[in-house]
Amino acid sequence: xxxxxxxxxxxxxxxxxxxxxxxxxxxxxxxxxxxxxxxxxxxxxxxxxxxxxxxxxxxxxxxxxxxxxxxxxxxxxxxxxxxxxxxxxxxxxxxxxxxxxxxxxxxxxxxxxxxxxxxxxxxxxxxxxxxxxxxxxxxxxxxxxxxxxxxxxxxxxxxxxxxxxxxxxxxxxxxxxxxxxxxxxxxxxxxxxxxxxxxxxxxxxxxxxxxxxxxxxxxxxxxxxxxxxxxxxxxxxxxxxx
Amino acid sequence: xxxxxxxxxxxxxxxxxxxxxxxxxxxxxxxxxxxxxxxxxxxxxxxxxxxxxxxxxxxxxxxxxxxxxxxxxxxxxxxxxxxxxxxxxxxxxxxxxxxxxxxxxxxxxxxxxxxxxxxxxxxxxxxxxxxxxxxxxxxxxxxxxxxxxxxxxxxxxxxxxxxxxxxxxxxxxxxxxxxxxxxxxxxxxxxxxxxxxxxxxxxxxxxxxxxxxxxxxxxxxxxxxxxxxxxxxxxxxxxxxx
Amino acid sequence: xxxxxxxxxxxxxxxxxxxxxxxxxxxxxxxxxxxxxxxxxxxxxxxxxxxxxxxxxxxxxxxxxxxxxxxxxxxxxxxxxxxxxxxxxxxxxxxxxxxxxxxxxxxxxxxxxxxxxxxxxxxxxxxxxxxxxxxxxxxxxxxxxxxxxxxxxxxxxxxxxxxxxxxxxxxxxxxxxxxxxxxxxxxxxxxxxxxxxxxxxxxxxxxxxxxxxxxxxxxxxxxxxxxxxxxxxxxxxxxxxx
Amino acid sequence: xxxxxxxxxxxxxxxxxxxxxxxxxxxxxxxxxxxxxxxxxxxxxxxxxxxxxxxxxxxxxxxxxxxxxxxxxxxxxxxxxxxxxxxxxxxxxxxxxxxxxxxxxxxxxxxxxxxxxxxxxxxxxxxxxxxxxxxxxxxxxxxxxxxxxxxxxxxxxxxxxxxxxxxxxxxxxxxxxxxxxxxxxxxxxxxxxxxxxxxxxxxxxxxxxxxxxxxxxxxxxxxxxxxxxxxxxxxxxxxxxx
Numbered sequence: 001x002x003x004x005x006x007x008x009x010x011x012x013x014x015x016x017x018x019x020x021x022x023x024x025x026x027x028x029x030x031x032x033x034x035x036x037x038x039x040x041x042x043x044x045x046x047x048x049x050x051x052x053x054x055x056x057x058x059x060x061x062x063x064x065x066x067x068x069x070x071x072x073x074x075x076x077x078x079x080x081x082x083x084x085x086x087x088x089x090x091x092x093x094x095x096x097x098x099x100x101x102x103x104x105x106x107x108x109x110x111x112x113x114x115x116x117x118x119x120x121x122x123x124x125x126x127x128x129x130x131x132x133x134x135x136x137x138x139x140x141x142x143x144x145x146x147x148x149x150x151x152x153x154x155x156x157x158x159x160x161x162x163x164x165x166x167x168x169x170x171x172x173x174x175x176x177x178x179x180x181x182x183x184x185x186x187x188x189x190x191x192x193x194x195x196x197x198x199x200x201x202x203x204x205x206x207x208x209x210x211x212x213x214x215x216x217x218x219x220x221x222x223x224x225x226x227x228x229x230x231x232x233x234x235x236x237x238x239x240x241x242x
Numbered sequence: 243x244x245x246x247x248x249x250x251x252x253x254x255x256x257x258x259x260x261x262x263x264x265x266x267x268x269x270x271x272x273x274x275x276x277x278x279x280x281x282x283x284x285x286x287x288x289x290x291x292x293x294x295x296x297x298x299x300x301x302x303x304x305x306x307x308x309x310x311x312x313x314x315x316x317x318x319x320x321x322x323x324x325x326x327x328x329x330x331x332x333x334x335x336x337x338x339x340x341x342x343x344x345x346x347x348x349x350x351x352x353x354x355x356x357x358x359x360x361x362x363x364x365x366x367x368x369x370x371x372x373x374x375x376x377x378x379x380x381x382x383x384x385x386x387x388x389x390x391x392x393x394x395x396x397x398x399x400x401x402x403x404x405x406x407x408x409x410x411x412x413x414x415x416x417x418x419x420x421x422x423x424x425x426x427x428x429x430x431x432x433x434x435x436x437x438x439x440x441x442x443x444x445x446x447x448x449x450x451x452x453x454x455x456x457x458x459x460x461x462x463x464x465x466x467x468x469x470x471x472x473x474x475x476x477x478x479x480x481x482x483x484x
Numbered sequence: 485x486x487x488x489x490x491x492x493x494x495x496x497x498x499x500x501x502x503x504x505x506x507x508x509x510x511x512x513x514x515x516x517x518x519x520x521x522x523x524x525x526x527x528x529x530x531x532x533x534x535x536x537x538x539x540x541x542x543x544x545x546x547x548x549x550x551x552x553x554x555x556x557x558x559x560x561x562x563x564x565x566x567x568x569x570x571x572x573x574x575x576x577x578x579x580x581x582x583x584x585x586x587x588x589x590x591x592x593x594x595x596x597x598x599x600x601x602x603x604x605x606x607x608x609x610x611x612x613x614x615x616x617x618x619x620x621x622x623x624x625x626x627x628x629x630x631x632x633x634x635x636x637x638x639x640x641x642x643x644x645x646x647x648x649x650x651x652x653x654x655x656x657x658x659x660x661x662x663x664x665x666x667x668x669x670x671x672x673x674x675x676x677x678x679x680x681x682x683x684x685x686x687x688x689x690x691x692x693x694x695x696x697x698x699x700x701x702x703x704x705x706x707x708x709x710x711x712x713x714x715x716x717x718x719x720x721x722x723x724x725x726x
Numbered sequence: 727x728x729x730x731x732x733x734x735x736x737x738x739x740x741x742x743x744x745x746x747x748x749x750x751x752x753x754x755x756x757x758x759x760x761x762x763x764x765x766x767x768x769x770x771x772x773x774x775x776x777x778x779x780x781x782x783x784x785x786x787x788x789x790x791x792x793x794x795x796x797x798x799x800x801x802x803x804x805x806x807x808x809x810x811x812x813x814x815x816x817x818x819x820x821x822x823x824x825x826x827x828x829x830x831x832x833x834x835x836x837x838x839x840x841x842x843x844x845x846x847x848x849x850x851x852x853x854x855x856x857x858x859x860x861x862x863x864x865x866x867x868x869x870x871x872x873x874x875x876x877x878x879x880x881x882x883x884x885x886x887x888x889x890x891x892x893x894x895x896x897x898x899x900x901x902x903x904x905x906x907x908x909x910x911x912x913x914x915x916x917x918x919x920x921x922x923x924x925x926x927x928x929x930x931x932x933x934x935x936x937x938x939x940x941x942x943x944x945x946x947x948x949x950x951x952x953x954x955x956x957x958x959x960x961x962x963x964x965x966x967x968x
Binding site: 129134136138186188189190191223231240 | 576613618619620622649650670672673674675707715724
């Protein structure tokens with residue numbers, strides 16, 4: 001069954017920073033979408049400045065996996081939308097959170113922590129070398145032992161998240177830091193994948209390995225949930241027999 | 243160093259249900275406090291109907307471990323207080339959540355899930371048999387292989403929580419259900435212990451094993467944090483040498 | 485691509501116990517194989533008394549997922565075969581361990597513990613009620629909230645295994661015990677699924693839910709591993725550039 | 727109660743490599759022991775060339791926490807001794823495994839994997855920067871956000887171990903690699919701490935932070951186990967009441 005993917009892009013940084021516009025003339029979501037061509041997904045692109053902030057009920061309910069990119073306007077995302085997305089994840093929607101989405105309301109809500117980290121942005125970036133620590137995971141399928149992002153914003157430890165269910169990638173930065181840059185979490189019936197590399201003024205979303213990871217992440221986050229117990233309050237007035 | 247423990251008791255159910263009053267004439271917090279006598283803790287008892295809902299800044303800041311009991315008035319706890327408690331836990335305060343505290347705002351905030359479960363309350367309760375699955379854990383110190391709570395409210399699976407960092411206890415119910423009744427979680431610098439047994443109309447907080455678990459849980463949740471990195475956003479403008 | 489499944493059956497108990505022969509006239513492996521018909525697997529059945537104890541190199545190397553049933557002759561399995569199977573799992577072969585396979589040399593080797601547990605075998609068995617605690621997991625696909633095995637051997641806590649990567653099922657027994665009856669583990673590149681229900685003198689392998697779990701477990705344990713780093717010692721004499 | 731610590735040092739490399747002798751004239755165990763002075767432990771130093779390979783029953787049984795250093799003679803450690811140590815750990819003895827002990831028979835036995843990794847040894851070493859990712863853990867007590875080992879043997883990912891129960895440290899190497907250099911595991915009733923930094927031809931065991939980690943690790947690995955269920959096979963012929 002075709003996976004219905006919605007790419008949510010805050011869409012502000014491309015308007016504010018000429019460098020971002022130059023690198024991503026079609027928007028960051030455009031570059032991400034381009035990287036997913038040929039994967040067989042049904043793609044939709046929405047953003048903060050669309051009606052209902054891009055995610056009216058009919059769109060959210062028709063989304064199997066949501067990709068989230070945001071950076072400078074996290075606070076503008078409405079709490080009602082965050083509530084709806086949160087419940088959709090708990091009910092089984094997959095979520096792929098990119099880079100600065102670590103500080104989005106939705107991700108922080110799901111983690112229960114502040115999701116702080118150390119960071120550095122230099123004009124030419126840091127070299128980020130992404131090591132695959134769990135090469136047998138479906139999200140690592142097709143990757144070499146490590147790959148490099150020549151120019152990257154440094155995101156480093158300590159990263160204030162709960163212990164990930166699975167640690168997939170560890171990043172090394174030329175400036176001396178390390179980062180858990182690929183982590184999975186299960187919350188309710190939903191699967192969440194956080195992926196660190198990505199930035200608005202470096203051409204990271206054109207990198208073939210980054211694109212491979214995102215496509216793999218979508219496939220992993222999507223899961224059937226045709227049966228089984230929805231995790232609702234379940235009153236069971238009568239005891240079972242023995 | 244003496245551990246400063248604050249027992250927070252919603253305190254409504256004892257007023258509403260004559261049966262609760264009869265069983266806990268000194269309040270649920272009174273029975274819990276009595277069970278902690280002789281443990282060497284510095285104890286304080288507060289509640290929802292106290293000034294600042296019992297936790298003004300000077301009390302919260304002087305708390306090493308917070309015990310939480312609430313059942314029928316979760317929604318009345320102010321969001322500002324929840325924010326303050328949340329940040330205190332992330333900064334290192336221990337938290338022990340008792341029974342129906344699974345639906346407290348604070349616990350749900352820390353978990354990132356709805357914390358739903360299955361449940362059944364019968365006039366005479368279900369027999370709950372608590373099995374120790376991790377006998378070497380400090381919270382299990384001094385316990386037999388299992389202990390019984392003759393009358394208990396059934397709390398059962400599926401319990402909508404993230405995978406616990408450690409699973410300590412599993413409960414068996416005479417009515418046919420099972421429950422992960424002892425779970426630990428680390429969030430930020432704080433340690434959280436959820437413990438299932440406990441109810442307002444059954445004398446569970448007089449049970450010696452239940453009291454042992456709560457005392458052990460407090461000691462475990464309390465940790466020194468005299469050094470190390472606070473998990474704040476940490477701007478690191480300069481790269482390190484190689 | 486078709487998953488190549490090898491069912492390994494010790495095959496002794498059916499010869500020793502008339503009751504086992506009566507219930508499983510085609511052998512336990514026969515009942516398991518029957519339950520997998522129509523799943524699209526390529527099935528092979530082997531056993532301890534076959535040449536090379538059923539797993540010469542050409543069979544093992546052509547196995548994507550190995551199912552293991554053994555009970556009374558664990559010690560007869562040759563250490564050389566255990567070595568070969570161990571390395572095959574670490575290199576990516578899936579492993580599904582059934583019931584009393586918890587004491588097999590291979591499972592104990594992979595766990596690093598004694599894998600002891602509590603147990604009871606009564607002439608008519610205990611009722612085992614298997615609760616699904618992680619309903620969104622692929623291995624739980626198609627299952628109801630719980631299912632029952634009317635006659636079962638009791639396997640209970642404490643179960644001496646490392647913390648599972650994922651806890652899928654918890655069993656309730658009419659005699660008063662609980663058990664982590666569905667657990668997954670990753671070791672090297674391999675995936676391991678332990679499933680508790682199953683016995684030689686009760687008709688458990690004819691149960692539709694048990695059969696569903698085993699088929700799901702095989703699909704989950706099978707993974708592609710077309711790329712990525714084999715987890716060998718890796719001498720890297722030259723530093724990388726920065 | 728005083729913690730009884732036994733430092734086991736293979737003791738061969740100091741005899742084989744003049745450089746090791748020069749740096750560790752009192753043996754590696756001597757430098758480690760010196761670093762633990764003033765911690766209040768009861769220390770004993772033993773080695774491979776002692777009677778019973780240093781660990782006769784009366785020594786092993788009187789050990790609360792075992793420190794393990796070995797590098798070039800792992801294969802000479804007798805399987806009988808490995809069996810005895812393995813069972814002692816499962817029964818509750820703490821184990822701290824240093825550096826190249828990742829390939830010791832005991833550690834591999836406990837992990838169930840090959841424990842391979844990538845590695846590089848240069849005459850002047852790599853700079854290793856150890857980042858604290860879990861600053862609230864007792865083993866991180868008193869550490870700065872990161873510390874540096876100016877000359878180190880590179881140990882890098884992928885490290886073939888099971889998912890650690892807790893990930894405490896991540897190392898950055900000047901040559902471009904990363905490593906999970908501080909990991910804890912629980913097996914049976916025992917606690918295991920693996921710590922990467924350490925080498926025979928670099929003066930790492932004189933480093934104050936390395937010494938702090940080892941002392942903290944010993945305290946963490948030691949645990950009381952005065953009660954509770956030993957994880958033996960437990961025949962329970964009679965069902966419990968309901």
